[in-house]
Amino acid sequence: MLVDATATAQYRLFERTNISAKTMSFAPLSSEPRSQVDDPSSLVMRFGADEPLMMDAGVALAPWQIAYQTYGTLNADRSNAVLICHALTGDQHVANDNPVTGKPGWWLTMVGPGRPVDTNRFFVICANVIGGCMGTTGPASINPATGQPYALDFPVVTVRDMVRAQAALIDRLGIESLFCVVGGSMGGMQVLQWAVSYPDRVFSALPIAAAARHSAQNIAFHEVGRQAVMADPEWRGGRYLTEGTRPSKGLAVARMGAHITYLSEMALHRKFGRNFQDRVAPTFSFDADFQIESYLRYQGISFVERFDANSYLYVTRAMDYFDIAAELGGSLAKAFKGSATRFCVISFTSDWLFPTSDSRAIVHALNAAAASVAFVEVESDKGHDAFLLEEPEMFAAAAGFIDAAARVRGIA
Amino acid sequence: MTFATLPATDLETGHRLDFLLVADMVEPGSRVLDVGCGDGSLLAILRDGKGVDGRGIEISREGVNACLAKGLPVIQGDADTDLADYPDDAFDYVILSQTIQATRQPRVVLEHLLRIGRRAIVSFPNFGHWRVRIDLGLRGRMPVTENMPYSWYDTPNIHFCTIRDFVELCREVGAQMEKAVALNAGGHPMRVTLPWWVWNLLGDQGVFLLKRR
Numbered sequence: 234m235l236v237d238a239t240a241t242a243q244y245r246l247f248e249r250t251n252i253s254a255k256t257m258s259f260a261p262l263s264s265e266p267r268s269q270v271d272d273p274s275s276l277v278m279r280f281g282a283d284e285p286l287m288m289d290a291g292v293a294l295a296p297w298q299i300a301y302q303t304y305g306t307l308n309a310d311r312s313n314a315v316l317i318c319h320a321l322t323g324d325q326h327v328a329n330d331n332p333v334t335g336k337p338g339w340w341l342t343m344v345g346p347g348r349p350v351d352t353n354r355f356f357v358i359c360a361n362v363i364g365g366c367m368g369t370t371g372p373a374s375i376n377p378a379t380g381q382p383y384a385l386d387f388p389v390v391t392v393r394d395m396v397r398a399q400a401a402l403i404d405r406l407g408i409e410s411l412f413c414v415v416g417g418s419m420g421g422m423q424v425l426q427w428a429v430s431y432p433d434r435v436f437s438a439l440p441i442a443a444a445a446r447h448s449a450q451n452i453a454f455h456e457v458g459r460q461a462v463m464a465d466p467e468w469r470g471g472r473y474l475t476e477g478t479r480p481s482k483g484l485a486v487a488r489m490g491a492h493i494t495y496l497s498e499m500a501l502h503r504k505f506g507r508n509f510q511d512r513v514a515p516t517f518s519f520d521a522d523f524q525i526e527s528y529l530r531y532q533g534i535s536f537v538e539r540f541d542a543n544s545y546l547y548v549t550r551a552m553d554y555f556d557i558a559a560e561l562g563g564s565l566a567k568a569f570k571g572s573a574t575r576f577c578v579i580s581f582t583s584d585w586l587f588p589t590s591d592s593r594a595i596v597h598a599l600n601a602a603a604a605s606v607a608f609v610e611v612e613s614d615k616g617h618d619a620f621l622l623e624e625p626e627m628f629a630a631a632a633g634f635i636d637a638a639a640r641v642r643g644i645a
Numbered sequence: 646m647t648f649a650t651l652p653a654t655d656l657e658t659g660h661r662l663d664f665l666l667v668a669d670m671v672e673p674g675s676r677v678l679d680v681g682c683g684d685g686s687l688l689a690i691l692r693d694g695k696g697v698d699g700r701g702i703e704i705s706r707e708g709v710n711a712c713l714a715k716g717l718p719v720i721q722g723d724a725d726t727d728l729a730d731y732p733d734d735a736f737d738y739v740i741l742s743q744t745i746q747a748t749r750q751p752r753v754v755l756e757h758l759l760r761i762g763r764r765a766i767v768s769f770p771n772f773g774h775w776r777v778r779i780d781l782g783l784r785g786r787m788p789v790t791e792n793m794p795y796s797w798y799d800t801p802n803i804h805f806c807t808i809r810d811f812v813e814l815c816r817e818v819g820a821q822m823e824k825a826v827a828l829n830a831g832g833h834p835m836r837v838t839l840p841w842w843v844w845n846l847l848g849d850q851g852v853f854l855l856k857r858r
């Protein structure tokens with residue numbers, strides 16, 4: 234996840250260490266990411282052997298846990314709860330400093346006091362997805378049957394499993410219906426899944442830079458990333474945690490490739506162009522001569538310090554499998570039929586990973602289903618990552634939609 | 646040559662008179678699609694005054710954001726390209742208010758309106774109005790008026806028509822006129838009994854309630 238100005242500053246800082254040699258080198262991993270897996274520094278809801286998570290893979294997962302954060306206060310009517318769904322490599326720390334990276338929350342522009350998702354008015358919940366590595370049960374969690382991390386014994390996860398897990402959490406919190414479900418990218422997929430799986434529990438839905446199904450091109454990019462991880466000899470068939478190795482190179486390459494897809498040609502040109510990194514001429518070697526090269530290396534190296542390689546395989550797979558209309562004969566409109574949820578769909582002009590045409594397909598289906606839907610295409614040159622960045626048009630649309638829905642819901 | 650610069654409004658409510666006239670044609674509690682809904686003023690009148698379940702299409706982002714702030718479900722889109730995606734009979738009324746002259750294919754748009762809605766309501770500036778005829782016929786200039794405030798080189802209005810032209814188009818696409826009203830320059834409906842040629846000369850805008858034949 235790129236946060237414009239800060240990321241550029243961080244990468245300059247990083248440049249003082251050796252990042253421009255031919256190959257990337259990785260620092261020893263701190264114990265922090267590992268400890269977050271089983272004992273996260275956030276709230277955790279634990280489900281025992283008698284409360285399994287029924288997964289699409291046909292597995293009843295038990296015991297399991299879901300790590301989450303909350304902000305603001307639930308009102309007496311329990312009508313002001315907002316669920317934020319995070320993207321592929323995000324986590325529950327949407328609006329507080331991240332315990333692993335020390336960086337600010339990943340969506341402070343959208344969530345907080347006076348923000349579109351106003352924590353002074355709403356009770357905001359954000360949970361780590363099932364299959365993740367920040368405290369919700371995933372492949373890095375200990376398998377109680379073996380006492381070892383699950384690794385590839387963990388069942389393959391779907392977006393619907395993620396939403397089922399969240400629904401179990403919402404049940405436990407005593408919330409019957411969510412005022413709004415909000416998310417970008419894979420978070421937007423979860424928003425759509427919520428609206429389809431639990432239409433009566435979603436008053437309003439705000440999917441941003443999302444799609445009702447993952448495209449062939451996007452599956453292709455994910456497959457390249459997964460193969461990079463699995464090609465790293467330190468991956469050890471997924472058993473790297475048990476064997477004390479770490480597929481850092483593979484995961485970093487996966488992240489580098491994926492990161493390109495989150496940007497746009499225009500954004501890359503504007504930020505880096507063909508500029509050299511701390512040199513005035515090419516070195517006639519395979520060192521990172523260009524700024525864009527060292528920037529991507531920084532992204533790759535910093536990613537492996539906070540993310541589990543097997544989690545990356547599982548969560549990318551969940552996105553690949555996402556096709557909300559598949560079980561309804563491909564009719565997206567049928568999926569939304571009879572929905573009373575108020576929808577607002579937002580896309581970005583330069584997003585080629587989840588292009589506007591994907592959002593329009595959602596809008597057309599909602600129209601065909603006679604659902605209440607608004608749609609805005611925000612002009613931006615920042616690509617898919619725009620949803621995480623400073624985009625005043627997106628905030629204006631989101632705030633207008635949420636405020637109007639809150640009036641209808643009678644939230645002060 | 647510029648006439649009044651603001652659309653005529655109702656003194657009590659501040660609502661535009663042409664909007665109130667359109668709203669009058671809509672049955673309470675019906676489903677309405679407003680194509681080219683601008684800032685959502687008409688949809689808000691319909692929702693608040695008639696309990697209408699209203700939707701909108703608007704090409705400008707500013708307009709869509711204004712609609713969102715009013716709590717109106719409006720889609721950023723283009724009448725020329727996006728109407729094709731709507732199913733048949735999806736709405737009781739489809740409204741095209743002061744927009745048909747800005748579409749690339751007015752006939753196709755009108756056919757979509759009649760397909761998507763059980764009824765269509767179309768309002769447009771009358772290019773046959775006497776002031777327009779004076780500008781063109783005597784002054785030899787393209788007219789710039791209250792309802793057509795742009796110069797020829799920057800106008801979004803690329804398909805002007807007169808009331809008589811529109812009546813002819815309705816006949817060609819097989820639309821039945823249930824109501825036809827001409828508004829004078831003050832925004833007030835003209836006497837119903839007047840012949841077409843008077844409307845076409847004195848009417849500032851035409852407002853038509855149409856039905857598929």
